[in-house]
Amino acid sequence: MTTIIDGKALAKKINAQTKELVAQLKEKQNIIPGIAVVIAGDDAASLIYTRNKHNKAIKLGINSVLKKFPADVSQDELLAEIEKLNNDDTIDAILVQQPLPPQLDPEVITNAILPAKDVDGLNPLNLGKLFANQHGNYPVACTPRGIMRMLAEYSIDLQGKNAVIAGRSILVGKPLLALLNNANATVTMAGRSTSDLSALTKTADILIVATGVPNLIKATDVKSGAVVIDVGINRLSDGKLTGDVDFAAVKTKAQAITPVPGGVGPMTIATLMEQTVDLAQWRHHG
Incomplete structure (x- = not known):
């Protein structure tokens, strides 16, 4: 008998655990995990994914900020926004929704995100730690x-x-x-x-x-x-x-x-939320 791996049910379980942990962090340590979701352009699928992530974060008690830019946004403008988010103490995780418009270099954008806030785990520092199988706290895709x-x-x-x-x-x-x-x-x-x-x-x-x-x-x-x-x-x-x-x-x-x-x-979004909370805890406690 083939086992059907039920990602939806497992995601529901993870989300419930995340919600409980967020509530505890708020109550006992005054920590409110925060995520910024950045999107450039009007790709229909990307807009849906971004909205889903934003809404899920809010449901779980995570502070979620949605930053939407037009398709013709310049790279300098987007990099300036990322720099602001890097320095924003209410934001623990930064996600830039892909694909990006053609004038934007995904590598440059990804590398601009502070490794400690790189919730997608794509910064070269985090990827290097993963491939080296290093111990310690760092995000994974x-x-x-x-x-x-x-x-x-x-x-x-x-x-x-x-x-x-x-x-x-x-x-x-x-x-x-x-x-x-x-x-x-x-x-x-x-x-x-x-x-x-x-x-x-x-x-x-x-x-x-x-x-x-x-x-x-x-x-x-x-x-x-x-x-x-x-x-x-x-x-x-x-x-x-x-x-x-x-x-x-x-x-x-x-x-x-x-x-x-x-x-x-469903597991991707559940893991994104879980990792946002991880980043918040690592940032506050090391």
């Missing part, structure tokens, strides 16, 4: 952190297992490679230039797919008993949401699989 939490919650053993990641993005693939490697899995990463993706995915005990290609992975691409994590979320012409994995077909072979929607997506 929210989607990979959420995926690792799901695997742990469902008691999926990673030690010595073959893990294959399809997708090399800095938001998902690369941080996940480090996290899985740090958990003693044997990790392979595939990208657009991978010549025979199917041959590679069929070796995976743990398969994570983050390509942005709807239904890319079929049942024939997965070995029996694999754990399949689908990070993709794609809207089809009929309006339905689908992942990068053919869920109906692959679930007949997988030991465990995440659905779309209701899998990785």
Whole structure:
């Protein structure tokens, strides 16, 4: 019997814990965690994601500030706003919603965020600590952190297992490679230039797919008993949401699989909120 990994239920549990912790921090230590969500442009999906994050933070008792800029905002203007937020003592976490308009350099914008407020874990200092498997407190990209939490919650053993990641993005693939490697899995990463993706995915005990290609992975691409994590979320012409994995077909072979929607997506936002509170505590207590 295939286990359906219920990200929605797990996210609900994490959010309840976060809400309780926020209430305790306010009551006992007068700490109110704060997040600033910055968006440039009017990309419809980005606006929805940004609003969802903002509203979720408020529901959990987190101070949330939404900073919206027009699509033609200059890089200097956005950098000036980030500098203000870096110096704002009421803000513990800064998130810049991607994708950014073409005149903005994502690398420059990301690097401008103070590492201690980098809730996406994308500043080179935080990424370097992750890849070096350093001890201590530092943020990790929210989607990979959420995926690792799901695997742990469902008691999926990673030690010595073959893990294959399809997708090399800095938001998902690369941080996940480090996290899985740090958990003693044997990790392979595939990208657009991978010549025979199917041959590679069929070796995976743990398969994570983050390509942005709807239904890319079929049942024939997965070995029996694999754990399949689908990070993709794609809207089809009929309006339905689908992942990068053919869920109906692959679930007949997988030991465990995440659905779309209701899998990785809710976990990303729950982890973002959890990490915002972490940043607040680290900033106040070291």
